Amino acid sequence: xxxxxxxxxxxxxxxxxxxxxxxxxxxxxxxxxxxxxxxxxxxxxxxxxxxxxxxxxxxxxxxxxxxxxxxxxxxxxxxxxxxxxxxxxxxxxxxxxxxxxxxxxxxxxxxxxxxxxxxxxxxxxxxxxxxxxxxxxx
Amino acid sequence: xxxxxxxxxxxxxxxxxxxxxxxxxxxxxxxxxxxxxxxxxxxxxxxxxxxxxxxxxxxxxxxxxxxxxxxxxxxxxxxxxxxxxxxxxxxxxxxxxxxxxxxxxxxxxxxxxxxxxxxxxxxxxxxxxxxxxxxxxxxxxxxxxxxxxxxxxxxxxxxxxxxxxxxxxxxxxxxxxxxxxxxxxxxxxxxxxxxxxxxxxxxxxxxxxxxxxxxxxxxxxxxxxxxxxxxxxxxxxxxxxxxxxxxxxxxxxxxxxxxxxxxxxxxxxxxxxxxxxxxxxxxxxxxxxxxxxxxxxxxxxxxxxxxxxxxxxxxxxxxxxxxxxxxxxxxxxxxxxxxxxxxxxxxxxxxxxxxxxxxxxxxxxxxxxxxxxxxxxxx
Ligand code: SF4
Numbered sequence: 001x002x003x004x005x006x007x008x009x010x011x012x013x014x015x016x017x018x019x020x021x022x023x024x025x026x027x028x029x030x031x032x033x034x035x036x037x038x039x040x041x042x043x044x045x046x047x048x049x050x051x052x053x054x055x056x057x058x059x060x061x062x063x064x065x066x067x068x069x070x071x072x073x074x075x076x077x078x079x080x081x082x083x084x085x086x087x088x089x090x091x092x093x094x095x096x097x098x099x100x101x102x103x104x105x106x107x108x109x110x111x112x113x114x115x116x117x118x119x120x121x122x123x124x125x126x127x128x129x130x131x132x133x134x135x136x137x138x
Numbered sequence: 139x140x141x142x143x144x145x146x147x148x149x150x151x152x153x154x155x156x157x158x159x160x161x162x163x164x165x166x167x168x169x170x171x172x173x174x175x176x177x178x179x180x181x182x183x184x185x186x187x188x189x190x191x192x193x194x195x196x197x198x199x200x201x202x203x204x205x206x207x208x209x210x211x212x213x214x215x216x217x218x219x220x221x222x223x224x225x226x227x228x229x230x231x232x233x234x235x236x237x238x239x240x241x242x243x244x245x246x247x248x249x250x251x252x253x254x255x256x257x258x259x260x261x262x263x264x265x266x267x268x269x270x271x272x273x274x275x276x277x278x279x280x281x282x283x284x285x286x287x288x289x290x291x292x293x294x295x296x297x298x299x300x301x302x303x304x305x306x307x308x309x310x311x312x313x314x315x316x317x318x319x320x321x322x323x324x325x326x327x328x329x330x331x332x333x334x335x336x337x338x339x340x341x342x343x344x345x346x347x348x349x350x351x352x353x354x355x356x357x358x359x360x361x362x363x364x365x366x367x368x369x370x371x372x373x374x375x376x377x378x379x380x381x382x383x384x385x386x387x388x389x390x391x392x393x394x395x396x397x398x399x400x401x402x403x404x405x406x407x408x409x410x411x412x413x414x415x416x417x418x419x420x421x422x423x424x425x426x427x428x429x430x431x432x433x434x435x436x437x438x439x440x441x442x443x444x445x446x447x448x449x450x451x452x453x454x455x456x457x458x459x460x461x462x463x464x465x466x467x468x469x470x471x472x473x474x475x476x477x478x479x480x481x482x483x484x485x486x487x488x489x490x491x492x493x494x495x496x497x498x499x500x501x502x503x504x505x506x507x508x509x510x511x512x513x514x515x516x517x
Contacts, residue, residue, distance in 0.1 A: 011159055015203045015204065015206045016207055017209075017287040029269075029273045056182055062180075089183040089184070091183060106288070
């Protein structure tokens, strides 16, 4: 991974399980800060967004508003069965679509780390595409 | 003096200090909080309705997913209610394994909360230490059930599997390691003057108010109410176990914190007892049950955050009616009273001091979603 991605956790109505496993990444056992992965509190600082939850009626609109504040280039990762297809709850949605998907209910932290690493690579390629495009437009 | 207008500050639904999406509206007069209102229901996932179309084994899996932190409390309450209706007997060893899992859950939930408290008061070392200790509880839960989170080891009429010798050895070693690590964390918390100053006197809830609001669990015990379902109305194996119920009289965030920290010691004591006394005789894993008698029953269990109440009316193949009242639902009503008179900077600490679990709560509350009205909470 060339860059140090900053991640933001965005919930669309969860049971907490997936969010816990995301938070565990920042605790001593998995400690993703050794890869330069950092958790940020504001969506405006984020490079990677970890999406969880099945899209409840009250939250899906709000989640979209928060997502609109995340600057481009950005990578969205869907985490857990809920974010993938509504999971066991089969919420009405709508759910935000992601670039990378991680299965599980909840997925193991190691799986999430792999996805974030992959997201970091994707971020670099998205970023360079953007620079090429900007240069061309200029 | 300049006459300041009252300011209304929205807090949420997405806020770094709230682990889960929830909305608070805080009215400020200068620095002082004069009124608080909250709106729940952001995590509402219609579980109560959906469970009515699930077969019994599947219903248990769904109810475990009410909450990722206390899934054992929910499955246990539901399982015991089902067993009451069908007059199933559960073997003593299975009961002990259930209590063992429930105590591990309490340990991991309290340590999780301690870490979040550390983080929200700017003390990251506490977060690292307590989450480091918490991993051992998750390892043990993984050993008895196969999963770190959503450990569905409670089955209707028994448990998922027996504990064999290898697993007992593993559990004993992990328990010892966790106790050592927890000791460090406990000392770190207790010896920190800054944390004490930050938490003392913040979010006061007097004993009379606690009684009036009907708060439960560590929130009630922090205000001097001596109550615990495990002791007062024992279920599973708690009747034969020796433990104390820690209480504090402070009624502030610090008292609630100390109650939880002491409870972890008690839980460690209970788990050690169970591992020492667990009968040698093997038990069979419970087989899935697809039919039930018709009837109704209720059960209260002590979840990490307080009393968790389940009411079940059973049909033959599926539940007919189901209702649950998790502890945070009872504790939330006390929040406006705790916050009033404090300052804006206390809000994250006071909210986290009752250890709210909105995933649980939002399954119960019926929100007027069509009219989008917010309900005022009178104090
Ligand atoms: S995928 Fe599973 S663990 Fe994750 S939020 Fe959904 S139910 Fe909870």
